[in-house]
């Protein structure tokens with residue numbers, strides 16, 4: 367336990383010095399503020415409070431931004447140690463490789479949580495500023511916050527796995543960007559194309575919901591939109607959100623971080639320094 | 640008392656090339672063993688295997704009675720890698736503090752450790768600003784953590800200035816006196832000669848010689864050289880009396896086998912006043928080293 371915390375502390379220091387803390391916070395804050403400014407035009411007619419609307423748009427922002435920040439912070443985790451030549455010595459110290467990854471995860475997840483809380487917090491402040499009734503959206507904001515952290519953990523784990531597999535920072539960066547594009551952008555486009563081509567057939571009714579649940583980003587969006595009363599305010603896969611039980615998307619959101627970490631540990635164990 | 644390190648018939652092949660070929664050795668508690676060998680002889684490979692960093696193909700390795708890389712072995716072994724590297728954004732104190740925590744000790748001991756290797760002034764500076772020798776000292780400092788039973792040091796004095804080297808060997812003497820076993824590799828033969836108990840010579844992955852310096856000297860049986868200074872004008876007379884002597888300026892040089900040494904000395908002494916001085920030069924470690932390395936066809 368002490369070893370994990372020691373690794374977490376050191377990694378947090380490194381993240382601070384590498385300006386990752388500042389970058390992550392600035393990124394989340396700027397995007398959250400821009401979103402709440404842009405979304406402030408049409409409101410009262412929807413019949414929901416201002417914060418719920420903000421949460422809905424924050425959800426679609428987080429789906430892109432949280433995985434991106436997580437992958438940017440994690441792709442260097444193992445490959446960077448290999449490149450700097452610090453890994454052999456580290457691996458001769460007591461403690462398992464899983465402990466090393468866990469320490470890194472705690473630090474990186476801490477940075478991400480900080481950025482998410484500050485970003486969403488700013489957006490919430492803006493919402494309260496305009497709408498005194500915004501308190502109704504607080505549960506949704508809370509849910510968005512912890513699911514964002516879990517989504518971040520998933521992509522941090524995935525980043526560690528890619529970092530271990532490629533063993534070179536440049537290769538790991540390429541893989542990370544590829545994963546981001548694939549999981550967050552292309553996956554949805556592909557599903558959309560398939561649904562259109564299928565035209566209400568077997569794919570749309572039977573496979574499509576599972577395809578959504580199988581992708582951590584989609585499951586995250588589903589869970590937040592389905593749970594939120596403001597699902598009408600969001601576009602895209604929101605329609606499907608109603609047909610999938612909440613517990614299923616919640617399960618996917620909870621299981622993905624574990625799966626990603628398990629994959630990362632397996633990949634890291636295969637690295638010979 | 641069992642050996643701290645016991646290796647037998649260790650073999651390691653890298654894509655068809657034998658980096659280590661049936662190497663056997665033991666290191667006892669409290670002994671300092673130097674591993675010598677040409678570039679690519681397999682020194683670093685052997686050390687990485689001892690630490691469990693890379694797998695091996697055949698043979699057996701026991702580290703403090705445990706398997707290399709096992710929890711028990713890692714708890715008892717300290718390592719200094721060939722090119723000690725650390726995260727440039729951390730200060731020396733933070734880096735050593737981290738290593739201390741990993742060994743279950745308080746990170747507050749970092750200052751004291753850095754002082755032991757002469758880095759107290761730079762302790763709060765980032766390692767990215769350190770010189771090569773300073774980084775090497777950070778590496779040494781971390782190897783001292785937690786009274787290790789075995790220290791595996793890959794070229795520990797590379798990058799150190801002469802004074803730091805002496806300090807380093809003094810540190811090593813202290814550790815060995817406390818019962819730690821030390822296995823170090825080096826290319827600096829003269830320092831190894833004076834400061835270690837036993838020497839192993841690897842050549843192309845094979846152990847070509849092992850023993851104390853005296854053992855190696857005996858088994859190499861290299862000739863002893865004597866420099867004889869003659870008193871004014873007697874040089875030619877001495878040269879006649881000593882067949883095989885070579886004139887070097889006003890002096891004479893003569894080489895002889897180990898077993899003839901005393902006989903030759905006696906006959907030089909018999910020359911009486913004609914001889915001003917005599918120096919006996921035993922074969923240097925360099926000579927012995929190249930004897931064993933060359934015998935293997937290097």
Ligand SMILES: Nc1ncnc2c1ncn2[C@@H]1O[C@H](COP(=O)(O)OP(=O)(O)OP(=O)(O)O)[C@@H](O)[C@H]1O
Nearest residue numbers: 653654656658676677678679680681682683684685
């Ligand atoms: N990861 C690897 N893959 C392939 N070959 C390797 C690998 N590591 C070492 N070797 C080979 O094993 C042999 C021994 O290398 P090693 O690093 O042990 O030499 P060394 O004795 O430490 O040399 P030096 O004095 O230059 O440090 C060399 O021929 C080297 O090319």
Ligand SMILES: [Mg+2]
Nearest residue numbers: 682683684721
């Ligand atoms: Mg080497």
